[in-house]
Amino acid sequence: MLGITKRFGPVVANEDIWFVARKGEVHALIGENGAGKSTLMSILAGFYRPDAGELRVGGQPVTFRSPGDAIQAGIGMVYQHFMLVDSFTVAENIVLGLPRTGVALDLDAAERQLVDVSKRYGLGVDPRARIWQLSVGEQQRVEILRLLIRGATTLVFDEPTAVLTPQESADLIQTMRALAAEGFCVIFISHKLGEVEAVADRITVLRHGSIVDTLDAGAVDRRALARMMVGRELAAVLLDDSEVDGAGETGEVVLAVENVSALGDKRLPALRGVSFEIRSGETFGIAGVAGNGQRELAEVITGLRPATEGTVTLRNMDITNAHPRTIARAGVAHVPEDRLGAGLVGPLDLASNAILRTYRRNPIARGPMLVKRAIDRFADRLIWAYEVNPADHSARLRDLSGGNQQKLLIARELAGEPAAIVAVHPTRGVDVGASEAIHGVLRAQRVRGAATLLISEDLDELIALCDRIAVIYEGQLMGTVTPREADAETLGLMMAGTPLDYIRQPVSA
Numbered sequence: 001m002l003g004i005t006k007r008f009g010p011v012v013a014n015e016d017i018w019f020v021a022r023k024g025e026v027h028a029l030i031g032e033n034g035a036g037k038s039t040l041m042s043i044l045a046g047f048y049r050p051d052a053g054e055l056r057v058g059g060q061p062v063t064f065r066s067p068g069d070a071i072q073a074g075i076g077m078v079y080q081h082f083m084l085v086d087s088f089t090v091a092e093n094i095v096l097g098l099p100r101t102g103v104a105l106d107l108d109a110a111e112r113q114l115v116d117v118s119k120r121y122g123l124g125v126d127p128r129a130r131i132w133q134l135s136v137g138e139q140q141r142v143e144i145l146r147l148l149i150r151g152a153t154t155l156v157f158d159e160p161t162a163v164l165t166p167q168e169s170a171d172l173i174q175t176m177r178a179l180a181a182e183g184f185c186v187i188f189i190s191h192k193l194g195e196v197e198a199v200a201d202r203i204t205v206l207r208h209g210s211i212v213d214t215l216d217a218g219a220v221d222r223r224a225l226a227r228m229m230v231g232r233e234l235a236a237v238l239l240d241d242s243e244v245d246g247a248g249e250t251g252e253v254v255l256a257v258e259n260v261s262a263l264g265d266k267r268l269p270a271l272r273g274v275s276f277e278i279r280s281g282e283t284f285g286i287a288g289v290a291g292n293g294q295r296e297l298a299e300v301i302t303g304l305r306p307a308t309e310g311t312v313t314l315r316n317m318d319i320t321n322a323h324p325r326t327i328a329r330a331g332v333a334h335v336p337e338d339r340l341g342a343g344l345v346g347p348l349d350l351a352s353n354a355i356l357r358t359y360r361r362n363p364i365a366r367g368p369m370l371v372k373r374a375i376d377r378f379a380d381r382l383i384w385a386y387e388v389n390p391a392d393h394s395a396r397l398r399d400l401s402g403g404n405q406q407k408l409l410i411a412r413e414l415a416g417e418p419a420a421i422v423a424v425h426p427t428r429g430v431d432v433g434a435s436e437a438i439h440g441v442l443r444a445q446r447v448r449g450a451a452t453l454l455i456s457e458d459l460d461e462l463i464a465l466c467d468r469i470a471v472i473y474e475g476q477l478m479g480t481v482t483p484r485e486a487d488a489e490t491l492g493l494m495m496a497g498t499p500l501d502y503i504r505q506p507v508s509a
C-alpha cells in the first residue's frame, strides 16, 4: 500500500500510509482504538476506496471496486461479524460464494475440497453442520476456509481472537503460523501484545492514522510497543501482569446470589445452583471457558434473564427476577458482553448514548425536559476521562472505531456510584491505554466500596483486580481461590471441570 490516505469528512483515518506485507510472513498491525487499522485493511480488502495512494499486489498496481475484486486478486478479510448464512450448512456456505462452473452446485465436490483444505491447515469443522449449530470459533474457521477455497493468498484478520476462548485463540495462532509457512501472507490486527509476540514476524504500529514504524518482532519488547502505540509510558501492571492487590477493607454483603439456576437460550440448564456473596469493597472474579454460564449469570443478576430457582439480593432487597430498570435504579451497574446489542444505539450521537441510562435522574433530567447543555457537559466529561476519540459529543456513535464505542459504554456504566457492578469482559477489544483506564476505574470503585462481579477470560486481568476468583464450569462453581493461590494449573483444572476440593485432596497411596 503506497501513500494511502483515507478521510471520513473531517476525520483523517489514514494519512500517507506506506505498508508492505510479504509472502510467508505474519504481519501484525497494532495501535490504539481509532488509530486507523480497520480502515486501512478495509481498503486492502476492497470495502473502501482510498482518497489517495496506490495498491499493488505482487508488484502490479490494482484498483478494487468491491470486495469481490479484492478476492479476485487473492485478498480476503476475516471480520468479527461473519458473513455466513445461519440456516445453511458449512458446505453450502462455501459453495455460495464460488463462481458457478457448469451444472448446478456440486455439494459433494465442495465437501471433499473442504475436508482436504481443513485437514491441511488444522481447521476442523463438520461440512454438514449448520452454521447456527457451531461455536464462534468454528464459524471463524468456516470463514477462513471459505476464503482459502476462493483462492485467497493474503488473509487479513481483524481482532480475530477477541471473540475466542483462550484455547481457540491458541489454535488460531497455530493456523496463522501454518499458513505463513505455506507461503500465505497473513495480516493480524490485535490489541493483545502477548499474542502479537507469539505469532508475528514483523509488526507495524499505527498512531493517529499514521505509521510509527515497521519492526522485526524479535527486535522489540512489549513495553517499547506500548510506548510506540500510545506515545507515552504505561503503568507496569498491564504489561508484566505481576501486581497482586492485597485484600482491602471489605464491608457488609452487598450482592448475594443464592442457589441460582437458569436456562440458556436453547432452553437447556445454563446455571445450576450457583451461590456466592460479594461484600462492599470487594471484587469477585469469575473465570472459565466461554459458554459455561457466564453470560447467563450476568443476565440473571441484572434482570435480563429469569432465574428458575434461587434468589438474588442487593443489600436487603430481593431483586430476583425484577425488571432490569428496577435493578439498575437500585444501584447495579452493568457492562454487558454484547455492547452494541444491549448498550449503545448506532445512529444516535455520543451525547445521547452517554445518557441512555441516567436520563431519568437529575441533574440531567429536570422534570420532563432534557437539558441539552447538561447532557453535553456530562458526555464531555466521560469523553475526556476515557479519551474517547473523536472527542466530540455530536459525533454519531456508529462512526466510532469499535474500541472507542466500548470506551463510551464503559464510561457511562461506571459513572456515578453504583452499589454493585457486573462487568463482563470489560477490556475485550480496547487498547492498552484504555484497558489501563478501565482497570483504574474498577480499582477506584472498589476503594469507594462497590461490590464488583468481574467476569473475564483474561486470567491476568482477574489476578490483577480480584480479591477472590471462582471458576465456572457447565453452570456450576468449581471452587474459589485468592489471586495468590490462582496458579495456572489449579485454574486450568477447574476450568476443565475438576472441583477444587478434589484437586486439594491429599493423594492417597
Ligand SMILES: Nc1ncnc2c1ncn2[C@@H]1O[C@H](COP(=O)(O)OP(=O)(O)OP(=O)(O)O)[C@@H](O)[C@H]1O
Pocket: 008, 011, 012, 013, 031, 032, 033, 034, 035, 036, 037, 038, 039, 040, 389, 390, 398, 399, 400, 401, 402, 403, 404
Ligand atoms: N464510516 C466511518 N465514518 C466516519 N468515521 C469513521 C468511519 N469509520 C471509521 N471512522 C473513523 O476513522 C478513525 C479510524 O477508525 P478505525 O476503525 O480504522 O480504527 P481502528 O484502529 O480499527 O480502532 P479499534 O482498535 O478501536 O478497532 C476513527 O477516528 C473512526 O472514528
Ligand SMILES: [Mg+2]
Pocket: 037, 038, 039, 401, 402, 403
Ligand atoms: Mg478496528
